[in-house]
Amino acid sequence: MSVVISGVSVLIPGADGAKALAAGPEPGAGPVEPAALVGKKGLRYKDRATQLGYCLTSAALADAGLLGEDAMAVGGDIGVVVSSNYGNLDTVVRALDTLREGTVTATSPMDLPNASSNVIASSAAIRYGLRGPNLMVCNGATSGLDAVNWAVTMITAGRVDRVLVVGVEPDNDVVRRLLGGRHAVDGGAAVVLEDAGAARARGATVRAVLGRYVRTAGVGAVLERLAASGAPAPARWQLPDATPAGVGADLLPGVERAALPEHSGRGSGALGVLQCATAVGLFDEGGWGPVFAVCGTDEDDASAGLVLLAPPAPEAV
Template sequence: MSIFVTGVGVALPGADTAAALAAAVSPVGSVDPAAVLGKKGLRYKDRATQLGLVAGLRVLTDAGLWRDGVLNVDGNRVAVLVSSNLGNVDTACRVARTIADEGTRGLSPMDTPNASSNIIASEVAIRFGLHGPNLMVCNGPGSGLDALRWGAALLRSGRADQAVVIGVEPDNEIVRELVGGPVADGGAALVLERSEAAEARGATVHAEIGGHVRVAGPAAGYERLAAGEPAPLTGWFASGAAAEVLPAELPGHDLSAIWGELSGALGLVQAAAAIGGFAAGARGPVCLVAGSDDDDGSAALVLRPPAPAAPRPAAV
């Protein structure tokens, strides 16, 4: 069974499509969730949740699953997976500070639900009527690629026909204090789909999910996937120290150098940028790598370009 990418959604400053992301050289402005979603229902949602909803709407629309405000597939068969390491940490810190200073009576009933660690995944599911498996992945630098792997696993097990996988991080004062610098205020999303389901509804295929590994270092992950891939890898995406140990003879892309710390959004942003490259003519599989030798683990995943469309029979 093949797992296809049938939707791409991007929510980064100045980049709202995979093509724009692939061509971006610096952030421009900021993402305005109200302009995309409308103001209704956003008032009490934290920044990370709002950004996740933007990416969710864009990816569902791109996949053809959301038209005129309606989901056109069985929501019980659509899974949601969100990767975010920093997501609602500002809310959690604010709630903890209020309890310390004022006790529980000082808490706002509108604010405390946002302190739940799975708030982004839950809100995406509620907003779009996605009632399949729902997972929040907060697993360090490899989190986004791990979320893609878990999404593919849910599809292969028959638990869902489509999986909406989102990676998102907010930029705010508390987050900057924790990571020591600017954070990419946004993220990206993919719709993964079982090949049979995609073919049955005539979905456009943007890419195919290849192998995934979790190892002790980025070089080892890259080498294992390269050895198992039928076609030679033609490039890679990695950030910081991980980029320094990957093959210099192949085209490499460090998206953190453009967007700042991507954390849990890294793997999804890498995948969206790679798909933007495929749409622009790049050919051959690429390796996405997250995590360095200094981290407790690294993840790597192969993304393959879509197969060329079969030629139509000549008219008689």
């Protein structure tokens, strides 16, 4: 069974689409304003990661032709997998500070529901009528690509025909303290994954085809397994977060290397989905693949990789 990408959205400072992301986010751009994109209604009492998740969900569903005029998903049997490592960290810290300094009665009844780690995924499903399986992945450096793999697993297992995958990370004082003063991407990307036959049946445009996913210790081992998957030699290698210059220079010699620019901040749980969206942007511009997306350096608990292939000719989908 083939799984394809049929919709994509990108929302980070300096890049509001897949092509802009592939070209490189503009430096110096201001923060994203969710109210300007999805309206103010329903944003009050929602943490920033959830607000950004709303924006990404709406735009990805619309891009895939799955958002109705009532701003609800068409044929709501759509799964949701969200990846975020820092998503509601500020809410959790605020609640814990309140408990430490006072009593449980001092906590906000509007704030505490946001302390659940799955708040982004569940909130997006409720707002847009996504009634399929719902998962939240907070899995460190590999989280974004792991989320994509969970979505593929749902589809190939026959649970659903399509799954929305969102990778989002907010930027705030709590996150910066955790990152030692560095900032997070304050946004992310979303992709709609779909069974190729289901996409063909509804006349959807295929933006990319997913190839092999691997997860193991070490970037070199991941690249070896991706190369052994039967895919052609890669045209581009999307690097893990914060890869120091020169590291891995002996890996995939001659292959173009690309990374989220330093000024965009740490991608973390959003990175793998941003990498998928970048590949779509390249393919939309007529670029060719495969693209190898890799998350997690040798210093992390694990590394993960995914092969993304350019879409076939329409008659071949």
